[in-house]
Amino acid sequence: MADLKSTFLKVYDVLKKDLLEDPAFEWSPDSSQWVEKMLDYNVPGGKLNRGLSVVDSLKLLKEGDGLTEDEIFLSSTLGWCIEWLQAYFLVLDDIMDASHTRRGQPCWFRLPKVGMIAVNDGILLRNHIPRMLKKHFRNKDYYVDLLDLFNEVEFQTAHGQMIDLITTLEGEKDLSKYTESLHRRIVQYKTAYYSFYLPVACALLMAGEKLESHIEVQNILVEMGTYFQVQDDYLDCFGDPETIGKIGTDIEDFKCSWLVVKAFQLSNEEQKKLLLENYGKADPGNVAKVKALYHELNLQGVFEEYESKSYEKIITSIEAHPSKAVQAVLKSFLGKIYKRQK
Amino acid sequence: MADLKSTFLKVYDVLKKDLLEDPAFEWSPDSSQWVEKMLDYNVPGGKLNRGLSVVDSLKLLKEGDGLTEDEIFLSSTLGWCIEWLQAYFLVLDDIMDASHTRRGQPCWFRLPKVGMIAVNDGILLRNHIPRMLKKHFRNKDYYVDLLDLFNEVEFQTAHGQMIDLITTLEGEKDLSKYTESLHRRIVQYKTAYYSFYLPVACALLMAGEKLESHIEVQNILVEMGTYFQVQDDYLDCFGDPETIGKIGTDIEDFKCSWLVVKAFQLSNEEQKKLLLENYGKADPGNVAKVKALYHELNLQGVFEEYESKSYEKIITSIEAHPSKAVQAVLKSFLGKIYKRQK
Numbered sequence: 025m026a027d028l029k030s031t032f033l034k035v036y037d038v039l040k041k042d043l044l045e046d047p048a049f050e051w052s053p054d055s056s057q058w059v060e061k062m063l064d065y066n067v068p069g070g071k072l073n074r075g076l077s078v079v080d081s082l083k084l085l086k087e088g089d090g091l092t093e094d095e096i097f098l099s100s101t102l103g104w105c106i107e108w109l110q111a112y113f114l115v116l117d118d119i120m121d122a123s124h125t126r127r128g129q130p131c132w133f134r135l136p137k138v139g140m141i142a143v144n145d146g147i148l149l150r151n152h153i154p155r156m157l158k159k160h161f162r163n164k165d166y167y168v169d170l171l172d173l174f175n176e177v178e179f180q181t182a183h184g185q186m187i188d189l190i191t192t193l194e195g196e197k198d199l200s201k202y203t204e205s206l207h208r209r210i211v212q213y214k215t216a217y218y219s220f221y222l223p224v225a226c227a228l229l230m231a232g233e234k235l236e237s238h239i240e241v242q243n244i245l246v247e248m249g250t251y252f253q254v255q256d257d258y259l260d261c262f263g264d265p266e267t268i269g270k271i272g273t274d275i276e277d278f279k280c281s282w283l284v285v286k287a288f289q290l291s292n293e294e295q296k297k298l299l300l301e302n303y304g305k306a307d308p309g310n311v312a313k314v315k316a317l318y319h320e321l322n323l324q325g326v327f328e329e330y331e332s333k334s335y336e337k338i339i340t341s342i343e344a345h346p347s348k349a350v351q352a353v354l355k356s357f358l359g360k361i362y363k364r365q366k
Numbered sequence: 367m368a369d370l371k372s373t374f375l376k377v378y379d380v381l382k383k384d385l386l387e388d389p390a391f392e393w394s395p396d397s398s399q400w401v402e403k404m405l406d407y408n409v410p411g412g413k414l415n416r417g418l419s420v421v422d423s424l425k426l427l428k429e430g431d432g433l434t435e436d437e438i439f440l441s442s443t444l445g446w447c448i449e450w451l452q453a454y455f456l457v458l459d460d461i462m463d464a465s466h467t468r469r470g471q472p473c474w475f476r477l478p479k480v481g482m483i484a485v486n487d488g489i490l491l492r493n494h495i496p497r498m499l500k501k502h503f504r505n506k507d508y509y510v511d512l513l514d515l516f517n518e519v520e521f522q523t524a525h526g527q528m529i530d531l532i533t534t535l536e537g538e539k540d541l542s543k544y545t546e547s548l549h550r551r552i553v554q555y556k557t558a559y560y561s562f563y564l565p566v567a568c569a570l571l572m573a574g575e576k577l578e579s580h581i582e583v584q585n586i587l588v589e590m591g592t593y594f595q596v597q598d599d600y601l602d603c604f605g606d607p608e609t610i611g612k613i614g615t616d617i618e619d620f621k622c623s624w625l626v627v628k629a630f631q632l633s634n635e636e637q638k639k640l641l642l643e644n645y646g647k648a649d650p651g652n653v654a655k656v657k658a659l660y661h662e663l664n665l666q667g668v669f670e671e672y673e674s675k676s677y678e679k680i681i682t683s684i685e686a687h688p689s690k691a692v693q694a695v696l697k698s699f700l701g702k703i704y705k706r707q708k
């Protein structure tokens with residue numbers, strides 16, 4: 025695993041070097057310095073789970089044949105494309121959410137020299153993806169499927185972000201709109217497709233599969249992604265900021281978080297009133313009252329129950345899949361996130 | 367022409383309807399309303415020159431054969447993809463430039479309900495393009511070339527924006543960095559590829575041509591795009607705000623505009639000092655001093671001379687092209703922008 029990660033990080037250096045010499049642009053020292061700094065700040069500093077799992081998944085799909093050097097390089101490249109996609113979403117998401125920290129450092133747009141240039145940097149990150157795909161996959165017969173896949177998943181993610189954002193506008197007027205089904209729709213689109221389906225879909229394409237014949241795999245991964253985002257919502261409030269690398273602001277930001285959905289469901293009239301009065305306010309006093317209510321309603325226990333039920337459900341679906349190799353891919357993925365603390 | 371435009375606008379309605387029913391996303395009334403409003407506000411309100419010229423160019427490339435209904439629809443769709451690309455750039459550019467007005471109305475992000483959600487709306491606009499391409503071109507043998515083309519041109523534009531933005535940071539320390547060659551590099555990337563090369567490249571692909579064999583066409587169009595952006599810089603200061611639909615802020619924003627490049631070139635020491643002291647300040651007094659210097663240096667005359675020289679040069683290159691049909695395409699394009707007031 026440590027070895028896999030260090031090989032993976034070496035591929036980052038290769039890809040970065042290529043991008044900084046892309047012949048479609050006339051580079052100057054200023055511009056390569058800017059892009060390099062921006063990449064190093066935003067791309068490789070995460071957990072790299074999404075990226076690594078492309079390599080991991082391909083290995084499992086090949087069932088013990090082992091990967092050639094070329095396959096390792098190419099699956100790592102696809103893994104990095106997903107990490108780039110993630111970086112692009114995060115850079116822009118932090119601007120929209122007015123966040124302060126990310127991965128244990130200030131958000132990119134918070135750096136004094138960056139500011140709103142970060143919007144264009146997000147765009148650059150996004151634009152790097154098709155350049156990497158073209159350079160390394162143009163001659164593959166699944167090239168066009170790869171392009172279509174990345175385009176579709178980005179489309180879904182952007183729409184997930186959209187409902188996240190416009191729901192927050194609406195929710196400010198009426199907290200009862202934050203239902204479980206709305207929450208599920210948001211997280212499925214904004215997180216599950218790109219974080220869970222995309223890495224496995226990349227590995228499937230490399231393994232010569234057609235994505236149309238793997239709808240059930242997609243369903244299971246979307247379910248897993250939903251569970252992952254519920255964890256994210258949970259950790260935003262109950263996680264250790266040191267460990268997760270940021271200070272959660274979902275309560276302040278009036279987010280349609282799984283916690284507030286559950287809290288509203290479980291509250292009596294008086295508690296609902298407290299929630300309505302204190303949710304979505306920046307003042308620490310209001311935030312503390314919401315957190316106290318979450319404790320009172322035992323949301324930690326409710327979450328633990330959700331977690332084990334969700335795990336059971338996903339394992340059952342995985343074991344119903346006809347291919348042992350695909351089962352292994354899905355179980356490996358699930359193993360990485362079950363009971364995660366960050 | 368009026369007829370071409372009304373046909374073109376009908377295609378917008380078809381494309382919009384398709385997008386609002388895209389099966390990759392689970393629509394709700396809230397979300398389709400948001401997207402529809404956002405599209406209507408940002409996409410169809412421009413001059414539509416870029417979009418219309420795909421249809422126009424294809425017609426000329428076909429040399430009087432006339433276009434079938436299908437060809438009109440498809441070339442209009444590509445035209446709209448370019449208009450969508452433009453809308454995406456403008457929505458985000460206005461945020462980065464902190465602009466107030468665009469096309470005679472407040473910038474999208476200035477609407478109270480929108481704000482920073484506009485960042486994601488820009489992303490949505492960008493994501494619509496591959497959906498339209500997939501729906502209508504997936505079975506064409508130039509589909510993958512179309513995807514590569516849009517990706518490459520977007521990459522170039524984003525890098526043009528980048529040097530525009532980081533140059534402004536640097537220029538604030540040292541105005542003498544604003545040279546003619548830097549200005550040319552900025553405008554070539556941020557404007558010329560997508561506004562001039564892209565529409566013609568789309569028409570060439572539809573006409574069955576390979577883009578690799580049309581490097582000279584690209585060069586001429588990039589030259590034309592450079593001339594177009596010099597006009598844009600000129601109109602930002604000397605144009606009529608009513609006619610151009612916005613109030614220029616290049617002076618306030620410390621932009622590496624063609625005007626300041628020329629002014630610095632033509633200034634004596636004292637005038638340079640005045641420029642250094644007043645350029646890039648929001649105060650109307652400072653702006654007025656810069657404008658007075660522009661008049662003193664007769665930049666209007668300098669521009670007129672640039673304009674006729676540039677026109678001559680472009681016409682000469684066009685007439686050296688072996689194909690009369692291609693000549694017609696390029697001349698039609700040039701005719702649309704020569705001596706434009708908006």
Ligand SMILES: [Mg+2]
Pocket residue numbers: 117118121123
């Ligand atoms: Mg956020």
Ligand SMILES: [Mg+2]
Pocket residue numbers: 117120121188
């Ligand atoms: Mg967000």
Ligand SMILES: [Mg+2]
Pocket residue numbers: 256257260
């Ligand atoms: Mg979160």
Ligand SMILES: [Mg+2]
Pocket residue numbers: 459460463465
């Ligand atoms: Mg601007």
Ligand SMILES: [Mg+2]
Pocket residue numbers: 459462463530
């Ligand atoms: Mg700008």
Ligand SMILES: [Mg+2]
Pocket residue numbers: 598599602
């Ligand atoms: Mg301008």
